[in-house]
Amino acid sequence: xxxxxxxxxxxxxxxxxxxxxxxxxxxxxxxxxxxxxxxxxxxxxxxxxxxxxxxxxxxxxxxxxxxxxxxxxxxxxxxxxxxxxxxxxxxxxxxxxxxxxxxxxxxxxxxxxxxxxxxxxxxxxxxxxxxxxxxxxxxxxxxxxxxxxxxxxxxxxxxxxxxxxxxxxxxxxxxxxxxxxxxxxxxxxxxxxxxxxxxxxxxxxxxxxxxxxxxxxxxxxxxxxxxxxxxxxxxxxxxxxxxxxxxxxxxxxxxxxxxxxxxxxxxxxxxxxxxxxxxxxxxxxxxxxxxxxxxxxxxxxxxxxxxxxxxxxxxxxxxxxxxxxxxxxxx
Amino acid sequence: xxxxxxxxxxxxxxxxxxxxxxxxxxxxxxxxxxxxxxxxxxxxxxxxxxxxxxxxxxxxxxxxxxxxxxxxxxxxxxxxxxxxxxxxxxxxxxxxxxxxxxxxxxxxxxxxxxxxxxxxxxxxxxxxxxxxxxxxxxxxxxxxxxxxxxxxxxxxxxxxxxxxxxxxxxxxxxxxxxxxxxxxxxxxxxxxxxxxxxxxxxxxxxxxxxxxxxxxxxxxxxxxxxxxxxxxxxxxxxxxxxxxxxxxxxxxxxxxxxxxxxxxxxxxxxxxxxxxxxxxxxxxxxxxxxxxxxxxxxxxxxxxxxxxxxxxxxxxxxxxxxxxxxxxxxxxxxxxxxxxxxxxxxxxxxxxxxxxxxxxxxxxxxxxxxxxxxxxx
Numbered sequence: 001x002x003x004x005x006x007x008x009x010x011x012x013x014x015x016x017x018x019x020x021x022x023x024x025x026x027x028x029x030x031x032x033x034x035x036x037x038x039x040x041x042x043x044x045x046x047x048x049x050x051x052x053x054x055x056x057x058x059x060x061x062x063x064x065x066x067x068x069x070x071x072x073x074x075x076x077x078x079x080x081x082x083x084x085x086x087x088x089x090x091x092x093x094x095x096x097x098x099x100x101x102x103x104x105x106x107x108x109x110x111x112x113x114x115x116x117x118x119x120x121x122x123x124x125x126x127x128x129x130x131x132x133x134x135x136x137x138x139x140x141x142x143x144x145x146x147x148x149x150x151x152x153x154x155x156x157x158x159x160x161x162x163x164x165x166x167x168x169x170x171x172x173x174x175x176x177x178x179x180x181x182x183x184x185x186x187x188x189x190x191x192x193x194x195x196x197x198x199x200x201x202x203x204x205x206x207x208x209x210x211x212x213x214x215x216x217x218x219x220x221x222x223x224x225x226x227x228x229x230x231x232x233x234x235x236x237x238x239x240x241x242x243x244x245x246x247x248x249x250x251x252x253x254x255x256x257x258x259x260x261x262x263x264x265x266x267x268x269x270x271x272x273x274x275x276x277x278x279x280x281x282x283x284x285x286x287x288x289x290x291x292x293x294x295x296x297x298x299x300x301x302x303x304x305x306x307x308x309x310x311x312x313x314x315x316x317x318x319x320x321x322x323x324x325x326x327x328x329x330x331x
Numbered sequence: 332x333x334x335x336x337x338x339x340x341x342x343x344x345x346x347x348x349x350x351x352x353x354x355x356x357x358x359x360x361x362x363x364x365x366x367x368x369x370x371x372x373x374x375x376x377x378x379x380x381x382x383x384x385x386x387x388x389x390x391x392x393x394x395x396x397x398x399x400x401x402x403x404x405x406x407x408x409x410x411x412x413x414x415x416x417x418x419x420x421x422x423x424x425x426x427x428x429x430x431x432x433x434x435x436x437x438x439x440x441x442x443x444x445x446x447x448x449x450x451x452x453x454x455x456x457x458x459x460x461x462x463x464x465x466x467x468x469x470x471x472x473x474x475x476x477x478x479x480x481x482x483x484x485x486x487x488x489x490x491x492x493x494x495x496x497x498x499x500x501x502x503x504x505x506x507x508x509x510x511x512x513x514x515x516x517x518x519x520x521x522x523x524x525x526x527x528x529x530x531x532x533x534x535x536x537x538x539x540x541x542x543x544x545x546x547x548x549x550x551x552x553x554x555x556x557x558x559x560x561x562x563x564x565x566x567x568x569x570x571x572x573x574x575x576x577x578x579x580x581x582x583x584x585x586x587x588x589x590x591x592x593x594x595x596x597x598x599x600x601x602x603x604x605x606x607x608x609x610x611x612x613x614x615x616x617x618x619x620x621x622x623x624x625x626x627x628x629x630x631x632x633x634x635x636x637x638x639x640x641x642x643x644x645x646x647x648x649x650x651x652x653x654x655x656x657x658x659x660x661x662x663x664x665x666x667x668x669x670x671x672x673x674x675x676x677x678x679x680x681x682x683x684x685x686x687x688x689x690x691x692x693x694x695x696x697x698x699x700x701x702x703x704x705x706x707x708x
Contacts, residue, residue, distance in 0.1 A: 031605070076532065076556060076558075078426065078554070078555060078556075079552070079554060150578070175561065176523075176524055177519045177563055177572070178523065178563065178578050180563060203543075211484050258566060259566075262528070262563035262564045262565065263528045264563075266560070266566060274563045274564075275563075285528050285529045285566060286529055286530065288396075288423070288424070288529065289396075289423075289424040289426075289529055289531065290424075290529040290554065291424075291426045291427065292428070292430070292532070294530075
């Protein structure tokens with residue numbers, strides 16, 4: 001909230017008359033102010049309408065649910081009595097997104113640093129272009145590519161992880177199967193969120209004040225030390241906001257997950273076992289054959305995803321607000 | 332291994348191309364036919380004996396997606412013969428079809444399962460002076476497809492299949508499988524069972540078969556969602572078939588047409604008959620012939636005999652119904668419903684089923700269906 005007021009303060013001062021006395025287009029200013037304020041309010045109204053719709057339909061479903069909506073492991077809204085709950089979906093959504101973040105953020109920061117500080121100009125521009133292009137590929141294409149190409153190749157990685165890292169519990173493959181598991185989903189999501197994280201991080205790294213870097217160089221720092229001492233601290237909140245943008249995409253990704261995952265309603269933290277599910281994937285998979293109560297139940301699960309996304313974005317804003325003078329998002 | 336997989340993928344791609352190419356070509360062919368009959372303005376085409384009496388306007392229908400392909404086929408043939416009549420079948424789900432029917436928004440509904448008692452009492456509000464009845468119209472075998480390098484003939488029975496699909500049997504060289512397949516060299520490989528990830532009438536019918544034929548090994552609730560633990564899920568019959576095609580050591584279930592179009596080997600079922608039975612349209616019809624009509628009056632809901640030992644009867648079948656009012660159909664849809672269903676239940680309509688991987692309803696039951704259709708008003 002603090003940031004919002006910060007941003008909102010300037011406009012009242014905007015219609016300043018120039019010393020020359022020439023009309024500055026006050027009406028233009030007013031129209032523009034009205035338009036932008038209207039758009040801002042419209043956005044809030046739309047969000048409130050979505051929240052209202054989701055809450056209304058969700059309340060219908062939850063009132064008929066014979067299990068605990070938050071902790072139940074079943075999804076059987078067409079059964080009599082209907083039982084359904086989001087525990088598996090919540091865990092699956094969070095786990096797959098966390099896996100994606102763990103893989104994608106270091107790689108994205110690496111690519112961004114390479115593009116902004118190491119690569120020769122010509123390579124940097126073409127590399128940046130290619131990374132941005134990745135963002136434009138529709139998710140279903142990633143899904144098909146994942147199912148036909150990635151999944152068969154990940155069998156080997158699964159076996160390797162199971163062999164050497166089974167002691168970590170999460171890499172213990174207790175049910176043999178094709179690699180249509182949460183790790184695969186995480187890897188695919190990581191590839192999908194890479195462009196947005198890379199591109200925003202790169203922008204932030206390019207905005208590091210030249211003076212800081214030159215001062216560090218003048219003190220005899222190597223290039224890596226420059227990055228460690230001036231670029232990374234300056235860019236940290238920017239990288240965090242970039243990561244949150246990526247996380248938002250990972251949380252809501254639907255078709256790619258639905259294509260590569262073998263969903264089930266068993267709670268398992270063995271990442272290599274097939275099974276699990278995410279909110280968006282579950283909605284896509286169940287919507288067609290669902291009865292009216294089933295649809296309301298899916299909408300209720302959508303509400304949870306909505307709240308989860310709001311919480312994540314709110315948390316991100318809090319982190320960024322602490323260092324807002326450096327934030328790439330607020331720049 | 333890698334190379335082989337690549338080749339297999341390439342082969343699959345070429346296969347898919349060939350299949351879709353063939354489909355495109357045949358589609359073009361039949362389009363041309365219907366176009367030419369339409370073009371000459373003749374109401375009767377040489378090949379069909381469709382009676383369009385009283386049919387007019389648009390008929391909306393909705394329900395089971397299992398019979399979608401049959402409906403498409405029939406609607407096309409019917410509309411080519413009856414000018415100006417439009418059949419609009421929305422393949423959603425059986426449950427939704429029945430709901431739409433009881434709200435009076437569709438002329439008839441398609442459903443994988445017959446009306447339940449409370450649904451019948453609801454239907455009395457829509458059918459003035461009558462009630463909703465079930466007419467079995469489309470039968471079909473559910474094929475159990477498998478992919479096991481080196482094994483091209485596999486026989487299973489109900490209990491073994493139940494144990495495999497519920498992951499109680501985990502390896503292909505299990506003694507229970509070996510006992511049913513003397514002389515076949517079964518590899519030491521883990522079994523990868525695949526099932527549907529979304530709710531499905533196919534799943535429900537398979538569960539009914541397993542419950543009936545393996546009561547000791549299959550104690551899960553019968554429903555549209557997959558009940559048993561373990562295994563992997565894929566979306567739609569197409570998704571399951573694709574996984575079975577791709578993964579060595581896999582087994583899964585889908586409508587027969589997916590197995591034939593993708594050349595997936597199917598399991599022969601040991602029903603206790605003289606020899607194991609293969610999944611085919613004919614064999615499915617033989618099993619449906621063993622069904623008993625349990626509906627009263629014009630209602631023809633069937634009780635399938637999943638434990639039939641009749642020679643050549645393939646027991647894993649599904650029957651989908653058309654649900655109409657016996658009396659009190661709406662005046663503006665009655666003519667079209669009657670005329671269209673007369674066509675689908677006719678010899679010509681039923682024969683078309685086997686070309687689409689379905690099974691015709693056996694003659695004895697079909698005769699009752701026809702007289703029930705003739706009596707609706």
